[in-house]
Amino acid sequence: MKVVTRFAPSPTGHLHIGGGRTAIFCWLMARHYGGEFRLRIEDTDALRSKQEYTDSILASMKWLGLDWDGELTYQSRRLDVYNAAIDRLLETGHAYWCDCTPEEVEAMRAVARAKGEKPRYNGRCRDRGLSAGPGRVVRLRVPDEGVISFNDMVKGPVSVDVSELDDMVLRRTDGMPTYNMAVVVDDHDMGVTHVIRGDDHVSNTPKQILLYQALGFDVPVFGHVPMILGPDHQKLSKRHGARAVIEYEQDGLIPQALVNYLVRLGWSHGDQEIFSLRELVELFDGGSLNSAPAAFDPDKLKWLNAHYLRHTPLPELAAMTAPFVRKLGFEVSQEAVEKLLPMYVERASDLAALAQSLTVYFTPAEALVIEDKAMKALNEDGRQQLSILHGLLAALPEFTAEAIDRLLHDYVEQKGLKFKQVGPPLRSALIGLAGGPSVHDIMAALGREESLKRIRRAAA
RNA sequence: GUCACCAUCGUCUAUCCGGUUAGGACAGAGGCCUCUCAAGCCUCCAAGACGGGUUCAAAUCCCGUUGGUGACACCA
Numbered sequence: 001m002k003v004v005t006r007f008a009p010s011p012t013g014h015l016h017i018g019g020g021r022t023a024i025f026c027w028l029m030a031r032h033y034g035g036e037f038r039l040r041i042e043d044t045d046a047l048r049s050k051q052e053y054t055d056s057i058l059a060s061m062k063w064l065g066l067d068w069d070g071e072l073t074y075q076s077r078r079l080d081v082y083n084a085a086i087d088r089l090l091e092t093g094h095a096y097w098c099d100c101t102p103e104e105v106e107a108m109r110a111v112a113r114a115k116g117e118k119p120r121y122n123g124r125c126r127d128r129g130l131s132a133g134p135g136r137v138v139r140l141r142v143p144d145e146g147v148i149s150f151n152d153m154v155k156g157p158v159s160v161d162v163s164e165l166d167d168m169v170l171r172r173t174d175g176m177p178t179y180n181m182a183v184v185v186d187d188h189d190m191g192v193t194h195v196i197r198g199d200d201h202v203s204n205t206p207k208q209i210l211l212y213q214a215l216g217f218d219v220p221v222f223g224h225v226p227m228i229l230g231p232d233h234q235k236l237s238k239r240h241g242a243r244a245v246i247e248y249e250q251d252g253l254i255p256q257a258l259v260n261y262l263v264r265l266g267w268s269h270g271d272q273e274i275f276s277l278r279e280l281v282e283l284f285d286g287g288s289l290n291s292a293p294a295a296f297d298p299d300k301l302k303w304l305n306a307h308y309l310r311h312t313p314l315p316e317l318a319a320m321t322a323p324f325v326r327k328l329g330f331e332v333s334q335e336a337v338e339k340l341l342p343m344y345v346e347r348a349s350d351l352a353a354l355a356q357s358l359t360v361y362f363t364p365a366e367a368l369v370i371e372d373k374a375m376k377a378l379n380e381d382g383r384q385q386l387s388i389l390h391g392l393l394a395a396l397p398e399f400t401a402e403a404i405d406r407l408l409h410d411y412v413e414q415k416g417l418k419f420k421q422v423g424p425p426l427r428s429a430l431i432g433l434a435g436g437p438s439v440h441d442i443m444a445a446l447g448r449e450e451s452l453k454r455i456r457r458a459a460a
Numbered sequence: 461g462u463c464a465c466c467a468u469c470g471u472c473u474a475u476c477c478g479g480u481u482a483g484g485a486c487a488g489a490g491g492c493c494u495c496u497c498a499a500g501c502c503u504c505c506a507a508g509a510c511g512g513g514u515u516c517a518a519a520u521c522c523c524g525u526u527g528g529u530g531a532c533a534c535c536a
């Protein structure tokens with residue numbers, strides 16, 4: 001049987017990392033089994049759905065490297081299909097019209113709650129034989145007794161007594177189908193075999209199974225992946241920092257690093273931490289998923305991203321970094337960026353920071369700001385060394401990293417100095433920072449003229 | 461409140477069907493390297509929520525307690 005999975009976001013916000021992770025799992029599952037991965041936009045909430053969010057979600061999917069099969073499905077364009085299904089349910093007696101107002105239903109819930117029961121609709125209109133009319137909704141007739149069970153891919157067997165279920169609304173007064181109704185019809189029509197979604201949908205599953213049965217559809221396999229919690233084990237929220245995939249893109253993350261991190265959150269393959277996309281497709285078969293919610297750890301993501309940064313081929317990394325440098329206001333070529341990269345790949349954990357560290361090379365000597373920590377090295381002795389070195393460097397026949405390094409070491413040895421006495425002052429003079437690459441590499445990158453200019457300026 | 465699900469180092473996790481000095485990774489501490497900052501390498505710190513069973517043997521199976529998460533809409 002061909003495996004068909006789907007990702008079905010509602011365009012009421014950007015793609016967040018929790019959604020991103022379930023999308024990755026769905027995609028991986030489909031690719032692993034050589035099946036199909038479908039994408040559906042759940043926009044039945046006309047008020048909150050926005051085109052810009054659909055665009056943003058699609059962009060994030062592409063950025064993550066998740067391609068989908070077939071056409072995009074928009075629920076808002078399938079209203080007729082849902083209504084036909086609802087009519088069938090009405091005809092077969094699985095559903096009925098109800099004219100209770102939201103206030104009345106709320107009162108019923110209050111009563112149930114007061115009795116210590118689960119708040120729900122009391123079934124008042126079940127047998128009133130109402131027909132279509134303004135202000136009326138269609139509700140599902142939940143069986144009086146029975147237990148709904150399903151074998152969840154990640155949670156194992158789950159069962160719920162139907163007495164816990166509500167005669168839920170299938171069709172709203174405005175004629176729009178509700179989420180549970182649309183999902184079941186769509187998943188069936190799209191031939192979805194494995195419904196992988198967030199943990200927050202477990203309690204919808206029994207209701208949907210009831211709908212599948214009432215409609216005479218085959219019930220798919222369900223898999224509910226646990227939620228991602230904040231580092232403090234609370235629900236992920238704004239105060240935990242970035243939640244949307246697009247924010248990570250803007251912060252300079254490498255998509256593969258985010259994918260790797262997200263997959264490892266709740267899934268594992270022995271002790272392995274680093275997975276290429278190809279490996280993931282090969283290894284991810286839908287098993288080994290953890291059923292407990294996982295806390296998001298920004299530090300580990302940072303580490304992974306730094307790892308990917310270091311392992312990205314230079315030209316590719318330059319292409320990714322250049323836009324970030326330009327965003328900082330420096331009109332630079334990709335080639336110029338690529339030349340500087342080897343000095344900095346091991347010193348940055350994201351593209352934004354990497355770009356920032358390159359800016360000192362594009363800043364004119366006069367505008368170079370020397371940070372406080374770097375000023376310490378420019379004491380009297382430091383400045384004196386700079387003056388002497390300025391002369392030696394000016395006379396150096398070949399201004400290459402090797403030659404500069406040799407000159408510096410020869411000088412230190414002859415004068416009986418410690419390298420510490422020349423390295424830090426030079427670095428402060430050259431890039432205005434206390435930390436960074438070897439001074440000979442910095443000078444070679446800057447070139448003789450620019451290096452001497454900066455040394456002169458700092459010595460004065 | 462009711463229902464569902466969950467519970468191994470601070471965090472992510474391994475330990476496929478009971479027998480391990482409970483392993484790895486991030487973070488943290490220390491060290492090596494070194495002109496600095498990183499990277500890299502090495503070492504260390506650190507866990508089976510609690511209480512009962514079952515068993516020769518339990519982190520692993522069962523029950524309970526506690527704790528956590530989710531859900532309880534004419535949102536998805």
